[in-house]
Amino acid sequence: MEIAGIEIAGRMRGICPMPGRTGDYAGDLAALLSWQPALVVTLAEAGEMVARGAASLPADLAAAGVAWLHLPIPDFGTPPRALRAGWPEISRRLLGADRMIVHCMGGCGRSGMILLRLMIDAGEAAETALARLRAARPCAVETKAQMAWAFGA
Secondary structure (H helix, E strand, C coil): CCCEEEEECCEEEEEECCCCCCCCHHHHHHHHHHCCCCEEEECCCHHHHHHCCCCCHHHHHHHCCCEEEECCCCCCCCCCHHHHHHHHHHHHHHHHCCCEEEECCCCCHHHHHHHHHHHHHCCCCHHHHHHHHHHHCCCCCCCHHHHHHHCCC
16 A cells, blocks of 8 residues: 655645555555554545445554544545534644544545645645645545635635
8 A cells, every 4th residue: 555645734644545445454554554653534434444344443553552533524525514613623633743644445535635625724825735735646636526625615
């Protein structure tokens, strides 16, 4: 599993597919842990995790001493109302976290949307942030709605 790295607000962030997406959960988990994240943010919904054999991800991360945050967002979607309402606090927490990995199912749309929004929240110009993010992960942000939310609309 490839983890693309990008610096945001002076801290390294990773973006990747969900461990198990390729059918090798153990190998993907090992790759994720080798990146030494302090926090892993999962944007995939619980059903997606179960379908790909990643239901044990929270426990596996805890056993490795890695914090886990689950912010489920529907595939190809934008954050649900509750997540939007709590975004200012979530953004502060994520921007303040040490080395962090964000993933959804494919590591593109939802993950890219969240990282792009963090880059903008940290003060980076939207178009510059998008270009820098896509240089690291070309598939980042998949839909117009995701782009609009990331840009703060």
